[in-house]
Amino acid sequence: MIEFKNVTKAFGNMVAVDSVTFTVDKPQMIGVIGRSGAGKSTFLRLFNRLTPATSGQILVEGTDVLSLKGNAKRRWQKDCAMIFQQFNLVPRLDVVTNVMLGRLNQHGTLRSMFKIFSQRDIDDALAALDRLGLAERALQRVETLSGGQQQRVAIARGLMQEPKIILADEPIASLDPLSAEVVMGSLREIHDRDGITVMCNLHTLDTARAYCDRVIGMAQGKVVFDGPADALTPEAAREIYGAEEGLNESVTSTSISSGAPVRARSNPSAAGQGAQVAEANAATA
Ligand SMILES: Nc1ncnc2c1ncn2[C@@H]1O[C@H](COP(=O)(O)OP(=O)(O)OP(=O)(O)O)[C@@H](O)[C@H]1O
Numbered sequence: 001m002i003e004f005k006n007v008t009k010a011f012g013n014m015v016a017v018d019s020v021t022f023t024v025d026k027p028q029m030i031g032v033i034g035r036s037g038a039g040k041s042t043f044l045r046l047f048n049r050l051t052p053a054t055s056g057q058i059l060v061e062g063t064d065v066l067s068l069k070g071n072a073k074r075r076w077q078k079d080c081a082m083i084f085q086q087f088n089l090v091p092r093l094d095v096v097t098n099v100m101l102g103r104l105n106q107h108g109t110l111r112s113m114f115k116i117f118s119q120r121d122i123d124d125a126l127a128a129l130d131r132l133g134l135a136e137r138a139l140q141r142v143e144t145l146s147g148g149q150q151q152r153v154a155i156a157r158g159l160m161q162e163p164k165i166i167l168a169d170e171p172i173a174s175l176d177p178l179s180a181e182v183v184m185g186s187l188r189e190i191h192d193r194d195g196i197t198v199m200c201n202l203h204t205l206d207t208a209r210a211y212c213d214r215v216i217g218m219a220q221g222k223v224v225f226d227g228p229a230d231a232l233t234p235e236a237a238r239e240i241y242g243a244e245e246g247l248n249e250s251v252t253s254t255s256i257s258s259g260a261p262v263r264a265r266s267n268p269s270a271a272g273q274g275a276q277v278a279e280a281n282a283a284t285a
């Protein structure tokens with residue numbers, strides 16, 4: 001159970017996130033949409049404590065994570081894995097080491113400084129890579145992978161945190177459509193199989209419709225839409241993006257929707273996902 005209560009962030013006079021209030025009462029795959037500057041990234045960064053909030057509370061199982069300090073704050077950041085548009089990997093390190101870096105915040109300073117990993121860390125990292133369809137890339141330097149593969153390495157690193165929630169800030173914005181589908185399918189599979197909430201900033205309506213259960217629309221820092229993905233009609237989208245855009249869906253669309261969009265959850269079989277990952281690996285190798 002997650003409760004956002006009047007969460008607000010101001011940068012000087014500019015209110016980037018304005019009294020955001022909503023509840024997540026069961027694990028969900030949530031898409032956050034809105035035009036550039038609506039406050040989507042700031043909102044995720046507040047949740048993860050990368051940016052301090054100005055006021056409000058975020059209660060996770062009854063604890064206000066916005067007021068945690070020191071070790072408790074670090075524990076929350078471990079519980080709340082963050083995936084970024086630009087992956088934030090270490091390009092010259094190999095894939096498996098990058099994944100194991102997801103464990104660092106669970107180890108003491110000395111072990112972290114010297115990057116000393118246990119056999120369990122190594123086994124878990126290989127299992128996470130296998131799950132993301134990247135086992136055979138383990139020893140390759142990250143900089144030699146495609147964007148889609150790098151984003152899946154970043155997701156594997158997030159899984160190493162054993163998170164309770166995954167936050168993703170435009171995880172597919174730098175990817176080609178096929179890689180974007182594989183990355184969104186991976187996040188959906190993690191939600192379905194691990195039963196954790198995934199909250200994902202997206203700039204394409206069709207991606208939100210195809211992969212998310214619930215969509216939150218933001219405009220000027222406020223929540224202006226909150227409903228099931230099916231309720232995201234063109235009228236609702238116009239509200240979120242502003243009528244003056246003349247809402248050209250192609251602006252908020254990738255070619256993911258140019259075929260028949262398949263709701264990921266209607267095809268959640270691990271085998272299907274594996275085949276899709278293998279196909280994309282072949283295509284992007
Ligand atoms: N560190 C900062 N200092 C001052 N203003 C900021 C800062 N970070 C964000 N803002 C402002 O807050 C508002 C919301 O920004 P934010 O990055 O959250 O939007 P966004 O919805 O993620 O946009 P985009 O789709 O372009 O990523 C913007 O007006 C932005 O200029």
Ligand SMILES: [Mg+2]
Nearest residue numbers: 040041042201
């Ligand atoms: Mg952003």
